[in-house]
Amino acid sequence: MNTDIAEVIIRPEGSLQILSYQEAQQLCDASDVGLNDILMRCALAVLNTGSEADNELALLEKHPNFSIDVGVKGRGVQLIIKNAPRHAFVDNELIMGLKEHLFAVIRDLIYSRNEILFSKKINLNTAHGITNAVFHIARNAQLMKPNVLPNIVVCWGGHSIPENEYHYSKHLGYELGLRNLDICTGCGPGVMKGPMKGAILGHGKQRYQNGRYIGMTEPGIIAAEAPNAFVNELCIMPDIEKRLEAFVRIGHGIIIFPGGPGTMEELLYLLSILLHPDNTDLTLPVILTGDEYSKAYFEGIINFLNATLGSEATDKIKLIINHPRDVATYMKEQMEAVRQDRKASSDAYYYNWRMTLELEHQQPFIPNHKNMAKLSLHKDQPVHVLASQLRKAFSGIVAGNVKADGIKEIRRNGPFDLHGDKEIMHAMDILLESFVTQKRMKLDTSEYHPCYKIHK
Numbered sequence: 001m002n003t004d005i006a007e008v009i010i011r012p013e014g015s016l017q018i019l020s021y022q023e024a025q026q027l028c029d030a031s032d033v034g035l036n037d038i039l040m041r042c043a044l045a046v047l048n049t050g051s052e053a054d055n056e057l058a059l060l061e062k063h064p065n066f067s068i069d070v071g072v073k074g075r076g077v078q079l080i081i082k083n084a085p086r087h088a089f090v091d092n093e094l095i096m097g098l099k100e101h102l103f104a105v106i107r108d109l110i111y112s113r114n115e116i117l118f119s120k121k122i123n124l125n126t127a128h129g130i131t132n133a134v135f136h137i138a139r140n141a142q143l144m145k146p147n148v149l150p151n152i153v154v155c156w157g158g159h160s161i162p163e164n165e166y167h168y169s170k171h172l173g174y175e176l177g178l179r180n181l182d183i184c185t186g187c188g189p190g191v192m193k194g195p196m197k198g199a200i201l202g203h204g205k206q207r208y209q210n211g212r213y214i215g216m217t218e219p220g221i222i223a224a225e226a227p228n229a230f231v232n233e234l235c236i237m238p239d240i241e242k243r244l245e246a247f248v249r250i251g252h253g254i255i256i257f258p259g260g261p262g263t264m265e266e267l268l269y270l271l272s273i274l275l276h277p278d279n280t281d282l283t284l285p286v287i288l289t290g291d292e293y294s295k296a297y298f299e300g301i302i303n304f305l306n307a308t309l310g311s312e313a314t315d316k317i318k319l320i321i322n323h324p325r326d327v328a329t330y331m332k333e334q335m336e337a338v339r340q341d342r343k344a345s346s347d348a349y350y351y352n353w354r355m356t357l358e359l360e361h362q363q364p365f366i367p368n369h370k371n372m373a374k375l376s377l378h379k380d381q382p383v384h385v386l387a388s389q390l391r392k393a394f395s396g397i398v399a400g401n402v403k404a405d406g407i408k409e410i411r412r413n414g415p416f417d418l419h420g421d422k423e424i425m426h427a428m429d430i431l432l433e434s435f436v437t438q439k440r441m442k443l444d445t446s447e448y449h450p451c452y453k454i455h456k
Helices: 014-018 021-028 036-047 056-062 096-117 127-140 163-178 194-205 240-250 261-274 292-308 324-344 369-373 383-402 404-413 422-437
Strands: 005-010 067-073 076-084 152-156 182-185 213-217 233-236 253-256 286-290 318-321 416-419 452-455
Touching (some): 021 036, 021 096, 036 056, 036 067, 036 076, 096 127, 096 233, 127 240, 152 163, 152 261, 163 286, 163 324, 194 213, 213 240, 240 261, 253 261, 261 292, 261 383, 286 324, 292 318, 318 324, 369 383, 383 416
Parallel strands (some): 152 182, 213 233, 286 318, 416 452
Antiparallel strands (some): 067 076
16 A cells, blocks of 8 residues: 655745755756756665665665655745655655755755856866865855864764664763764664664753754765654755765764674775875874774774785774673773863864865765776875775675665676685675675665675
8 A cells, every 4th residue: 555645845944045046957857967856866775764674676676656846936945745755744745854855955966067167267177176065065055163172983883783873872972962972973783773762862851952963975875764754954965075074074083883894895995095105294083993892893893904905094994892881981081182282283173274185185086897896905005195096895795785876787697706816805705704794785684795895
């Protein structure tokens, strides 16, 4: 029985009330150069918040008749949504938090398209240009808060995690909240939800009125990690690379919980930056943490990093197991170190301009068979470059697991082929096999079929 809402009309508020006819046309344009397809996918993901699925293609197939159009009337804009999931509504009224997220999607898609991607104002062929692009998108989303001391903690980790790991992330979020620290995550379920939920309680006990729960996503992954209900500041970056850069530019410290290939992608991205020769003096605290049962998981991560990148990489991170209060206390102390570092270098508290990223970190990686096969997974290169190449390998695995385009690519051509040094391939095989065994690849509980093939 189809229980979707046949049709609903929503009138945006604020600046979105005055979209131009051209912007509305872009949002309705279903051609390759239009925004309707990406709007439809992002909107469906937002309206599907709370779902236990993490497969974008399956979500699209479940709602084949879902559509969204934008119309401009004399006194403003209206969204015409057809066949929307009923659980996004209460008494036929769209839940307010979901409405805000939907407006954020429209805001960011329009701004990124017209002011960044198809504008000559910013040169996206240079590293500095891309950094400026990330800044402009984040500022337009009102993520920049001047005259506020460093206090944003980025939390990374898996969306497909057992209940005990979720509770630990929530407990740590509570401890962070008690110290008036704000939370930024990938905005989805699991570890992206737990710290926010915990921080809300901690902030409430401290009567901290301005708690920030920032969700950072991108169109290719939003359906797999739909924004959770606690996100109160949502920003959609154009691609995964700009999303990752936004995390490290806006955040003041990073906590990494157990996860799967997506978490490894984030960790390797971070290490590729911290290992860069220009960033050796950068103050950015990084903690790996989990409950008592996560010790073996993190031992596997450390073993992988030692086998591929060496002790130079593991020296950049701090491991604290099953002590959420210690993690929060350490992170609170490090906020003062970050403040002193930014002050001494005359860098902004709200955006880390001084951090060096190369074009290698920033240009979108397209995870197809050709690009995955030619990744340079060898040790005869600078360690920060190898970290970046490894990051792209895990990015491809994420795409093959949960992103619609990646899933279609695997269906057409079979698993991605990964080639490299024997030691690196062996270490990767061991790590990925542990993810499969621990059911960290997907939320789907059925048998996992690898989207990759490792050649030793």
